[in-house]
Amino acid sequence: MILSLPRRNFPVNRQSLLLFLTGPAFMGALSLLAWLLLGGGVIRAPQRIEFVIPEGAAARVRAGEAVPSIPAKAVFVAGDVLALRNDDTANHQVGPFWIPAKTTITVPLERASTFKYLCTIHPSGYIGLEVRPRDSLRLTLIPTLGLGLPMGAALVIIARVMARL
Numbered sequence: 001m002i003l004s005l006p007r008r009n010f011p012v013n014r015q016s017l018l019l020f021l022t023g024p025a026f027m028g029a030l031s032l033l034a035w036l037l038l039g040g041g042v043i044r045a046p047q048r049i050e051f052v053i054p055e056g057a058a059a060r061v062r063a064g065e066a067v068p069s070i071p072a073k074a075v076f077v078a079g080d081v082l083a084l085r086n087d088d089t090a091n092h093q094v095g096p097f098w099i100p101a102k103t104t105i106t107v108p109l110e111r112a113s114t115f116k117y118l119c120t121i122h123p124s125g126y127i128g129l130e131v132r133p134r135d136s137l138r139l140t141l142i143p144t145l146g147l148g149l150p151m152g153a154a155l156v157i158i159a160r161v162m163a164r165l
Contacts, residue, residue: 016156023152028144035140046079046134048106053099057121058090064123073128080131082107092120094127 051074057067066072076082085104086092092099095117099105112133119127 015159019155019159020152023150023155024144024148027148027151028140031140031143035135044077044134046077046081048081048083049074049076050083050085050104053084053086053088053092053121055087055089057088057092061121061123066123067121070121070127072122072124072126073130075130075132076109078110078112078131078133080109082109082129094119094121095129 051070054067054069057070060067083104083106084094084097084099086099086101089101091101095115097105097107109129109131112131114131115129117127117129118125121127
């Protein structure tokens with residue numbers, strides 16, 4: 001036995017198509033706005049970032065002065081590689097990393113996390129390092145399609161029902 005459903009005339013016209021597309025457009029704009037307001041993550045490829053400890057940095061820190069080439073807080077993306085180059089004649093320590101004079105060390109930053117390290121190149125004695133996850137605007141596709149398509153269909157149905165009243 002074959003079941004057949006009654007055929008309904010449900011023409012797709014320009015107004016219906018525009019109403020249907022309004023749902024995903026609205027949800028896409030809303031999810032993009034929420035993504036931006038909540039921090040927006042970091043959208044860039046991982047890269048190598050080098051901090052240079054200049055010659056005379058130890059003397060400047062002893063005098064209570066900041067070393068301008070090294071920020072007190074730095075933000076990275078998961079996958080970045082931090083290179084710490086010590087051009088000073090003194091050895092320095094940045095958290096667990098000991099950097100002998102006239103050497104460079106590289107530190108892969110693999111996971112998203114936040115650190116506050118003891119640091120000999122800041123008068124405060126600390127440095128903050130934040131590693132953020134790599135984000136993508138593709139994250140906005142989930143609510144755009146998952147909620148926007150049903151919303152668009154509902155708008156079309158509501159408009160058709162209202163037109164018949």
